[in-house]
Amino acid sequence: MEHKILLKESDIPRQWYNLAADLPTPPLPPLGPDGKPISPDMLAPVFPMNIIEQEVSTERWIDIPEPVLDLLYRWRPAPLRRAVYLEKYLKTPARIYYKDESTSPPGSHKPNTAVAQAYYNKEFGIKRLTTETGAGQWGSALAFACALLGLECKVFMVRISFDQKPFRKFMMETWGANCVASPSTETNAGRNVLQETPDTPGSLGIAISEAVEQAVTDPSGQTRYSLGSVLNHVMLHQTIIGLEAKKQLAAAGEKLPDIIIGCAGGGSNFAGLAFPFTADKINGANIEIIPVEPAACPTMTRAPFAYDHGDTACMTPLLAMHTLGHAFVPPPIHAGGLRYHGMAPLVCQAIVEGLFTPRSYHQTKCYESALTWARTEGTICAPETSHAIAAAIDEAEKAREEGKEKVILFNYSGHGLMDLTGYNAFMTGKLSDYEMPEEEIRKFTKDLERMPKAEMRKSGRW
Missing domain, CATH: 3.40.50.1100 (Rossmann fold)
Structure with a gap:
């Protein structure tokens, strides 16, 4: 192995x-x-x-320009790892793989x-x-x-x-x-x-x-x-993650994964792993693709699909996306990279199409999963990444209950060595969960009524 x-x-x-x-x-x-x-x-x-x-x-x-490849060689290709110690701990028949994006000099994707x-x-x-x-x-x-x-x-x-x-x-x-x-x-x-x-x-x-x-x-x-997520060109650049993962899974003797998971704030690390495999799903592959977000910022799971600005001052163009409203101010959860009010339009269109099945988790569940990960696999993940790990654990336990071998692939989007205050807050009982009330969502999305209507167009294939 x-x-x-x-x-x-x-x-x-x-x-x-x-x-x-x-x-x-x-x-x-x-x-x-x-x-x-x-x-x-x-x-x-x-x-x-x-x-x-x-x-x-x-x-x-x-094409990726040669000078960009030369810059990427500093840390790429990134490893694909198998979470064998987590698998043993969970007693799961699932095989869990993760693309390790924590190896870049800044420690993330x-x-x-x-x-x-x-x-x-x-x-x-x-x-x-x-x-x-x-x-x-x-x-x-x-x-x-x-x-x-x-x-x-x-x-x-x-x-x-x-x-x-x-x-x-x-x-x-x-x-x-x-x-x-x-x-x-x-x-x-x-x-x-x-x-x-x-x-x-x-x-x-x-x-x-x-x-x-x-x-x-x-x-x-x-x-x-310069923007680090949301827009099409950012999603494009990140697809090197999934393209490498495809080669690595083949080298490990695996066919396509059964389940693909990534945390999602604006969409870039999730899209980077998932988009190359989404092409396989569009062409008939049976893959469940899961973007995961915080319950405190439920953009994909509870927000409307609408035209909205990408910023609070309304300086950006109107984008068709799932949005909590450009005036949304999120609660101060520790997964700071997942607190954006909107989501990448390409990710949102794939959700509308039925290609992705988003879910949300509370931060205490995510930190519990992060501690399980640290005490089995050994590394300390970013609070954002813990959302993907929580979903991977859920899917691995489901495979155990069903008695099914499954291949689970998720994006380990970054390490948490700069985020230890969040771990300390969790371990000392200072973190609480926040479920965004429906009236809060209605308040922040009220302005969307005066925006052009975003039609939810889909092929109906999924």
Whole structure:
């Protein structure tokens, strides 16, 4: 039995996979303020045109430039590991595999797109990138990428995570980035929020507004915004995860997995693993694909599918997605990377289509699963990753009860060595669960009634 399945550097995928080419019903287009579909040039103040071309592409395969591959070689191909010790503990007939994305220098999957975005921006002549970050994984990844490519980096970090996770800020500063708590006094968006709610814990929507504002108001025109999740080009760059996993499962003697799992906040690490296998499901494979989110931020499981802005200040185009409303301010759970009000449009369209079956978990269950993992497999996972582990354990126990051999694959999206305050809070009984009341969802989604209607289109095949 192989505990870890490794690829040679020569086996690294040389193309990204684009799910937009194969979805039976294409996603609805992004809309501008006038309710009409936006044109690519309307995104030019925010993103460089070479990234915009990927954002709107419906080509199935997009080549990975050699300079980007050279950057990825620092940690890729990443290992596929089998959780043999967890399997023994659970006494399950299931075989549990996980793609270990914690081996990147910042410790998560986020650099897969950070180095690509930094490369394309530099090629376009951009000197400075702005971004937001929740728990800090994305901010750390972009700071790392900008350091490699000689770009300036400014990160607006959601205040509650800024306070909870100071070592993430230190990581960003080590790589040369400037990290500030959001909302800040540096932007109109931040000042407006602080004037209304000075004690706000912040949100990803607010931080996005601040980062976009700084990018589009730079008079030199040499600043652009960089996003770590949600948009199509980010999902595209992350598919290297699933493409590697396919080769590794084959090397382990496995056919396609029965179950694929990933935690989902904006959708990037889940999509990175799941999208290449979604193509197999579209073509007839029997695979259950499960994105997992916090019960405290139930975007996929309880929120409406609607057109909404991706940020609080309504500076972004309208996206058709499952959304809790752009004004949503989440409770301060420790899985900071899963507190976004919306979800990637490609992920949402696949949910509408019936290709994915999302579920939600409370944070105490996730931390229980994280401790089980640490005391069997040995590593300490990120709070976000614990949601995927909780689902994997549930599916493994179900396989035991049914007496069925199953292949379970999940994305180990990052380590938790910067998140130990959350573990301490759980182990000392200071964490509680939060179930978002229906009236709260109605309050935050009230504004969606004045947005263009997002039709739920699907083929009916699933």
